[in-house]
Structure formats: structure tokens, C-alpha cells
Amino acid sequence: MSITPYLTLAAILFCIGLYGALSKKNAIIVLLSIELMLNAVNLNLIAFAKYGPKPGLAGQIFSLFNITVAAAEVAVGIAILINLYRNRGTTDVTDMDTMKR
Amino acid sequence: MANDFTSYAWLVPLFPLLAFLVLIAAGRQLREAGAYISIVAMLASFVLALLIFFERLGHTTDYTWNQLKWLTIGDFQLNMGFEVTNLNALMLVIVTLVSLLVNIYSKGYMHGDERVNVFFSYIQLFSFAMLGLVISVNVLELYIFWELVGVCSFLLVGFWYFKPEARAAAKKAFIVTRVGDVGLFLGMLLLFWYMPGHSLDFSAIHNAFSQGKIDPSIATWIAILVFVGAMGKSGQFPLHTWLPDAMEGPTPISALIHAATMVAAGVYLVARTMDIFQASPDAMLVVAYVGGFTAIFAATIGTAQNDIKRVLAYSTVSQLGYMMMALGLGAATAGIFHLFTHAFFKALLFLGAGSVIHAVHTQDIREMGGLAGKMKITAWTFAIGALALSGIVPLSGFWSKDAILSAAFEHNQLLFWVGLIAAFFTAFYMARLFFLVFAGKPRSDAHAHESPAPFTFPLVVLAVLAVIAGFVFTPFNGWLGHWLGDHAEAETANWTVMILSTLAGLLGIGLGYVMYGKNSVSRDIVAGNAPWLYTLVYRKYYIDELYDVVFVRGLRLIGKAFELFDIYIVDGIVRLCSAAVVGIGRLGLRLQNGQVQTYGLATLLGLLILALALAGRRFFHLG
């Protein structure tokens, strides 16, 4: 087993996440897609931690940090979303263009 | 010799300025007192000018004071100040004297006018500007006053602004002189550019041109451009059309500005910058021919006009043409001398005309007649003025005209004959005017009577001057030429010229007498036999119409074209720009739609393009 399948899987997941993040209307799904992209990154980190040029635990630790950041991001993101929903009555990303108006 | 008074020459324009300020500030409260303030101020100026003049007698070095720093551009420094030369001193006297007399005259003439104080304030402003022009130390200062004089002319011609003709005349005067002013301005720029040290001082100009430091072709250009300015101001052909129209202003104004002083400013300018012209024979020639042509041209028109002031106006144009011709022929002294005398007798004529108009309430000479009996002083003084203008011995006009004609006889026979014929016409129309107005029977039932003292006093003074002024410079008495620092050509009595000019004058008067005084020759002899000629002359050679067709219509056409150009091309470009901006904005708005996802997509595509470019670079082994 080499690193290639893992990296390929991560690339697939990243691209799917990218597509979701840029195409979905619902802000929650956009957040989810971003999480998927972060996960793809984590997969890369862990795969490199095992099969990379310099195996070690740094990759795992960084993926832990990554997970932490993701959790914080989701918490704040959901909070913002709820606030936004309360004020605007929608979670549609395409409606969130007040900067334009 | 001391410069006790000369060093205070700057006070001469200052008195009218003070009067102007007082009149403007005090306004209506002054009422009749305004006129007295003006008269007192002018009197002060006149006295000072006279003192300076006497101080200058026998004195040929110029007095210059230019210590007022006005402008510093880099190394170049422009100073203001004043300069008193003999020419200036003479001009000061002429201007202050005529102005004083006109002020006195106006006191009576403008009596009862609502805006009399405004009128006087304008006159004071004009006097200030004119005097400032005369003592200007450099061309730029002169130009400032030059324009100020123009403004005053505009204000005074349009003084009765409720008359449409007055408004139109004011505009015409302003615009036509502006054409000349542009020439002067361009000439000034050229002068500034080519003068050593960019100096605009008259003394520097004198030095530069008399020593030939300037390329003659440049000098030609400068001279012609300066002359264009002078043409505009002095009503030389083809910029003469405004001057007759300017007669719509009050008659004292016509006397002051459009006969004696302002129109003479062009002549003065040329005389002042004579060095430039003398550096360029071609320019001299142009000046001479334009002056000559104007002289005969305006004189012929004068024979057919029916408006008393217009006749005088064309006469003025014609006489100015004489002066120019004299300058162009190099006879500066003769030109200035003619200016000097002309100022007196033309002012006299205008004031007389004003007196007549005041009496009969019309300007049409066909409706006048037989006034000699009712208005003795006016008639006599007018007669003196007319004779002086016609060049009858020994009145002042004879001597000055003789000086010009003899100069022409010496230098240019053609111009001599032109001048002679013009003199004939001058005598003719003056005779026509006099006989129609004063002789014969009254043609209207207007109850005319002699004008009061403020009218007659200046008339008498001017009449006396018109008689004696000529004796300062006769072929037998040439000190004026020396005094003016001219080339001091020895005036020798040229009997041929004298006889011919006197003959022409007498012939003109005689013809006028037989046609209008005795009615022994039909007045319509020309109109009947050659109606086209009469009409041509009567319509002033269709110059105004020509201008209307060539310039006004043409300009209007060009203006229309420019308007279309402006609407469709310039505005089109502007609209195109705005449309492009709006379009780009719309596009930007579509891109900048406030949606993160669109930005994200743009970022992704940009990243991909970069990545592909990088990959392609490696793929094609480009680097």
C-alpha cells in the first residue's frame, strides 16, 4: 500500500467538497462542504504521517489541530447562521449579498 | 531739470480712481454732487498733468519708476510702475483736458438722468484707465489698462441699456475690439518670448529694437499683431465697424472716448512701440496702407450718412486712418500732432453735435437746419471745428494734416493722393453737415435754443484750442518733433502740399456749399445718376453685411457645425465613455454580485488558469 490511493481519495473528496461549497444554496450545506474539504486535508496529513517521506506523528497532531479549528469554525458559523436567519429569515447563500446593495 | 511733479505722475490717474471709488461707494446719495466731485478730481488731474507737461518742456530724458514687484516667475520678475516721456506728458494733458471738459459738459448734458452718478463714476473709471494706459511702464500694464478702457467703453456705450441698439452696439464694440485685443495679446506673448530677458518695458523694447537685436521677421510679426490691436481700438479698416455704432452712447462719451482719447489709444500704442515698426519696413507699409485706405474709405462713407453723430464717427475713423498713415510713413510726430489737434476739434464737433441734439432732440441731419440763428455759439464753434477738420488755414487741422501729407508726399505719392482725396471728402461732408444743420430753413418745428453754460463753456475752450493748437508744430516751428524725441526730421515748408491740401479743402467746402448751402446743384446728382454708388456708400460699402455674411453667418455655420460636433462627436464620446463606464459597472455588478460563491468560483478558475499555465510552461519546455 502506497500513499497514492489516499491522496487520490483526498483529492476526490476535496473536489466534491469544493463543488458543494460553491454550488449549494443552503448555507449549512456550504459549511458541511467546507468540512469535507478540511477532512480531505486531514486525510492527506495522516497519510503523509504514515507513508510520507518522513513518517512521524506531526501529521496526526496537525490533523488534530485541524479538527479543532474545524469544530470552532462550525460553532461560530452555525451561530452566525442562526443569527442571520433570525434577522433575514433565510439561510440561502444567494440571498446573502447585502454587501452588494 | 528737476522731476518734482513728474515723480508724482502716478497721482494723475489716482484722482479719477478716488472719485470713482467715492461715487461707487456713495452712490445715489451724492446726486448732483457727483458731477462736482468728478470735475474737481479731473481738474486736479489736469492741473497736475499740466504741471508735468511744463516740467517736461525742454527735457528729453524719460522718467521711469518701476519698483513695484508684481510677479516673480522663476528668474523673471515683472515690475509695475509708471513712466513719463514727453509723449506721455502730452497725452496726459490731452486726456485730462478733454476729460475735464467732457465732465463739465456732461454736468449739463446728463442733467436729470436717473443714473447720472453711475455715468460719472464710469467716466472716472475710464479716465483712470486711460491715464494709467498712458503712463504704463510696460506692455503688460498697458494691456491691463487697455482692457479696462475697453470695459469702460462697453459700459458707457451701453449706458442706456434699455435701448436695444445701445445693447447691441455695446456688445459689438466689445467683441470687435476684442478681435484686435487678441492680436495685441499674441503680439505681447511673442514679444515676451523673444525679448532679451523677457522684459516688456518700453525702454527695453526701445533698446532691443533700435539696436536690432530682434530678428526682422519676428519684428514684423510682433508689429503686425500689435497693429491689429491698435486697429481694433482705433477703428481701422476692417475693424472699424463698431465705432459708428458706438454712437448709441451718450454724446459726451462719443466725444471723450470715441473721438479724443480711447480711439487714439491705438495710435498712441503704435507711436509708443514705434521702434518695433521701424525695425520692420513691411509692417510700416502695412500700417501706412491700412491707415490710408481707412482714411479715404471712411471719408467716402461719411458723405452719405444722415445721422449727425455717425458722420462725425466716420470722420473720426477717417482721421484715425490719417494718423495711422502718418505713423506708417514714419512721421510719428505728424501722427501724434494730428492726434493732438484732432482730439480738440473732434471733441468740439461732438460736443457741438451734442448741443444740437440736445436742442432739437433728433440726430437726423435732414430734420435739422437753420440752427445758426438760434444757437450762435454752437454754430460758430462748430464751424471752427469743421473748418479745422477740413484743414483750412490757419486752423489747427491744416497744420497737422499738412504735416502728414507732406510726409506722404515725400515718401509715398500714392498715399499722398489718397490723403488728398480723403481731405477733399472730409471737407465735403463737413460742409454738407454744417450747411444741413445750421444753414437754410428749419426742417422741423423743434423749438431749438442755445444750450446753457456747461455746454457752451467747453465748446468755447475747445474752439480756441482748435484754432491755436496747430501752431505748436508748423513747418516754421518744428520744436515739437524734437521735443517728442522723434527722428527730428526738419519740417520744411512744402508749398506744393500746402496749396494742394488747402485747395482740396476749399473744393470740398465749395462743393458742399453749392449742393447744400445754395442748393444750386442737385443733392441727388450722385444718387440719381449712379444709385448703386450712392447706395454702396450709404450702406457703408456693405461692410456690416459682409461681416454678417462672412463672419456672423459663417461663424454661426461653423458654430452650428461645432454644435453638431459637440452634440454628436464630443457628447457622443462622453456618452460613450459614460456608457462604457456604466457597462463596465454593470458587468462588475454582475461579477460583484455580493455572493461569496461567485467569488469563490472566480478564485477557483483563476487558480486553475495559473496552474494550467504553469503546467503548460513545463509541458512545452518553455522554461
Place this chain on the structure above:
Amino acid sequence: MMHFLEQPFGWSNFFVFLLLGIVMLLIVLGFVTYAIYFERKVIGWMQFRIGPNRTGPLGLLQSVADVTKLLIKEDTIPRKAERQLFILAPVITFIPSFAAIAVLPFASNLFFADLDVGILYYVALSGISTIGIVLGGWASNNKYALLGGMRSAAQMISYEVPLVISVVGIVMMTGTLNLRLIVEGQAGGFWHWNFIPQIIGFVVFVIAGISELNRTPFDLPEAESELVAGYHVEYSGFRFAFFMLAEYVYVFAIASLTTVLFLGGWQSPLPVLDFIPGIILVPAQIFVHRLFLLLAARDAAAHPDRPAHGSRLAGAAAARDRQHFRQRDFNGIGGWGRMKGIMKGLGVTFKAMTAKKVTYAYPDVPLEMPDRFRGIQHFEPDKCIVCNMCAKICPTECITLTGKPNPDPEKKGKVIDTYDINFEICILCDLCTEVCPTEAIVMTNNFELSTYSRDELFKDMKWLTDNNENVRKENNSAAPKGGAKANA
């Protein structure tokens, strides 16, 4: 077990594991069954009741019957429910609960997995169950269910944090997340058990555990008085059973985990007791712990904070302080006041243990009714003089009777021939006994009339005569009110 885990994976291993898994499943199921029974009994106990006692000896088969009923019940899914998620939710809840058991060691040589990150494994899986609960609440398309699900999820996520953090102390002491090694570290008497050095962790763990299990006082998600039953209000049949099963499996798991983490696992409390095999000790401890959990949890139920549970005590107290406690209820759970409440409740519970039960073993112990009770009539044909008074006065005309000439020719008059009462319409108004001059018809204290058919409610003379127990001793006719007195 270690040697199994270390062997390479093969078919034989697979079957062994399968077998062990099934056995474990059965054990857990048995545990759940009897945990429910146990809980109901204990709650009954606390509430002066006897608890289930009808099905099987001492009601032991009650849970089995309930589960059987649930399993064979019709599977209903609300039409507006989110069908797939509605089906999926119990599964998502249930599977992790069983999977979590895998990591628990039961004895030094009995465990199914030897994970290095055992605690993390447990916490992670229990987190997945929460998704099922939220989903179930959401998929039901019911406001109460949704609120219950969200409360449940909020509470579970919230208390997962103290649950994990309370264990961190042990993890740091032991230096491992492996549950087996943690137990190994507690050998040598109960004073080596973790609950002593980690007493705060222990308390926090227990409280957080109760909360994780949604037991009172942390039963906000179910909140019967407000939300009917919380997230599973729309569930019935085996889907509901799955939820319940998951909940009780977690009860088992938390109890086991507490045992393993704090109470020494299979280590005997005293070196003297080392001879007892761990395989007995662990379940015993689990059971004790389970009891403790129940007591702690259900005592709050007994405490007047929660009138919803309907115990007499609670009801009485609640009537007094309802408003006060309602307010406190919403001020949040926890704090010393709450602990004090639990302690007080425990005291009440223990006091009530010996008190007389308010419920009976009913069919065996008949109900003592007051003498005034108007039960089913008892008829004595001998006393009847066929006066027809009773039939005449009956407001519902449920009595029909016929007489016949006295068979004894010496006596005149009639004797009763048939006497029927239609209990379908009888209102037990007592007028017939009032009016009877001879006390031939009297009231008893019996009242059971339930039958499978209405026809059987038509009682004849023989049945009435046989209904001779609990006859009211003092009948109305006996009262001195004038009129004829019975001589008999």
C-alpha cells in the same frame, strides 16, 4: 481472550467471535429485561406500590411480555413523517450502543476488544447515538418529538464534556486510555480504586452519566409532563423497543464503565476476597452500581420536584409547592441544592422502604371495601316472598322474577321460581335492597363483573345466590326505620 485477539483473522476466529457476540447480546438483553423489571419494582417500592406482579411468578415475566408485545405490535409510521430517517433513527441509536459494549472488559481474561483508546471509543460511539435521537425526533414531524430530540441532543453533547473530562484524571494517573489496563492499575484492595483519589471525578462522572442516560433529574428530553414522551413519542412497536433497548444498554454500559473506571472492575475490594472470581464480581458490582443509579435517579422522581411521577408523596408535596418548584425547575439542573434534594429524596425512599404498601397483590388479596359499598347483589331465595317490590322499584327494570305456588301444600303463598338481574343495565342503585321487606336481596362488596361477552352479564338466581362473599353485614333495611323487620 487476548490470544484470540492476537490471532490472525480467520473463519474459526470469526465463529468464535460470532458466538461470543451472540452470548454477550443475550446477556445484555437479559440484563435489559431484568433491569426494566428491577427498575419498575424499585420505583413501585419507592412509591408504596408493589410493582409488576401479575405476569409470571412475582411478575418476573412482565418485561418479557412487554417486549414481546412491542415486537409483535403493528409497525406504524406517521404519514407525514420523514420515512427513511424515521426508520433509520432507532438503528443509528441502537447500533453504537451495542458496539460500545465491545470495549468493556469483564474480567482479566474476558474482554472482546483491547483498544488502546477504549474510553475515546466509548465516548465517540455514544456520540453517534445522539444523532439517532435527534433524527428520530426530527423525522417524526411532531413538535414534541422535535423538541425532545433537540433537548436530548443538547443535553447529551453538553454532558459528554464533563463525562470525558472527569475521566482525564484517571487517564493521567494510569497513563493509558485502555480500559483493561486501567482496571489492572486498581489491583490490591478498594483503597487502590480510582474513586478515592478521583472522588470529584467520580461524582462528576456519575452525575454526567445520569444525564447521559436521560434519567431523572435529567429527563428533560422525555419530560413527560411537557413533551409527552420526548423524541420517541411517535414511535411504537419494535422501533420504540430499539430506542428503549439502546437506552438500557447504555445504562448497562455506563454502569460497567463506572465500575471499570472507578470501582476497580474485577479487582476484589479486599485482598481476603481474592478467591472470588472476577467474573462474578463485575456483574455484582454492575448490579450494585445499577441499584445506586436507580436510587439516585428515581429518588429525584420521588422528590416533590417532579410531580409528574404521580406518587402520593410527590403529589401531596407538589400541591403545596408547585409554583415554587416549577420555577426552580427551570432555573437549571445541578448545584448543591439539587444534590441536597437527591439526598433528602434518598432518605424518604429508605424510610418508605419499610412502610406498608398502598397497593395489594390484588387478586390474591381482595380489596377491603367499606361496609357501605354498593356491590353486586346477593340473593337468598329462601327469604323471598315474591312480593315483586324489587322489580317494581328498579329504575332500569333490570330485575325480572317469577313465582310459583309453594311446593309445600301446608304453606300458602308463593316461592320464587326464577330471579334474573341484567347487569348490562343495572346501575347498582341499591333501591331493590332498600325496598325488599325480607332482606332477600342484599348488597355485597364485590364488584368484578368483567367478562368477554355481554351475555354473561345476565345473571340468574343461582349465580346471585352463589355470590355470597363479602355480604354487607349491615343492610339498610336493618336500620330502624319502621316497617317490617326480618325475623331471620
Place this chain on the structure above:
Amino acid sequence: MLDRLIGFLSSGENLVFFVFSLVAICGAIFMISLTRVVHMVMALALTFLSLGGIYITLGAEFVGWVQVLIYAGAITILMIFGIMMTRHRGEAETEPQRPWHNGLLLVGAIVLFGILFYVIQNATITPQSAPVDPKDNTLQIGQLLFNQYVIPFEIMSVLLTVAFIGAIVVAKREED
């Protein structure tokens, strides 16, 4: 081809990887293609779980279970919370009519994947040392976290604190 596949799948790790990656990709694709938001979240939860499994096969036990705990346990539920607090039931996710946007995006995503795939296939990554022993690397992770990475760790804790306070402040109703 088939032989190679069978050969690939005969290895236990490969099989596990194959199954998990299949599930992960399926979950991700379902996340994109499903219409109801809750279903999407569930599909993604499946992906998270599978990724946790892959982490464990990669010898990262601790990270794997943390992944399950955080992503499947916490983040998914938070997302469901978000859905429940923001959306009304029965609203299916209707895709916006943005054919240009979505078309370009699809092309972009595919091209990006192509580039990544090309790079991954052409990269040769050879471990310069033996893989670390996966046995009980939790301990080593802990030691590393508290020694070498203690500052990032502390920063993370600060970040988490700030984030959770911020989340509370932002989500709190104004009138409360």
C-alpha cells in the same frame, strides 16, 4: 485488470481501504446530490465515519476516534441543530437556476481534480524511514502535544474558548 483488482483486494488493509473509501465517496456524492438537507448531513456523517475508519487503518487510532467523536458526534449534530433552528420542515433544497455558474464550477472542479490526479500519479514519494509503530501512539501524541507542540496547543485552546464564547454571543438573542 480484474486480476489486479482481486490482488489489490486480497490484502486486508486494501480491502478495508476500498470499502471505506467507497463509502466515503458515496457519502460525499450523496451529500451533493440529495435534495433534503438532513439527508445531506447524514450522508456526510457517513463520510466522516468512513474517514475515521481510514485514519484507523492508517495507524492513527487516536485521530480516528477523535474524528468520529468530533465530526460524527459533535459537528453533525451541530449541523442538524442549525438546520432545525433555521429551516422549516418540508423545504426541499431547490437548486438555484445558475446554469453558467454550476457548469463552470463543475468544469473547474473536474479540471482541478485532473491536475491533482496528474500530480499525484507523477509524484514519487518514498519513505526515508520506517513507519512509526502504530501501537499506542496516543501516548506519544500526548507527549508531543505537551512538549514540542505546546504553544500551538495552547493557542488552539484559546481559539476554542474564544470561538465558543463568540458563538454564544453571536447566537444569543438580543433581548435576552
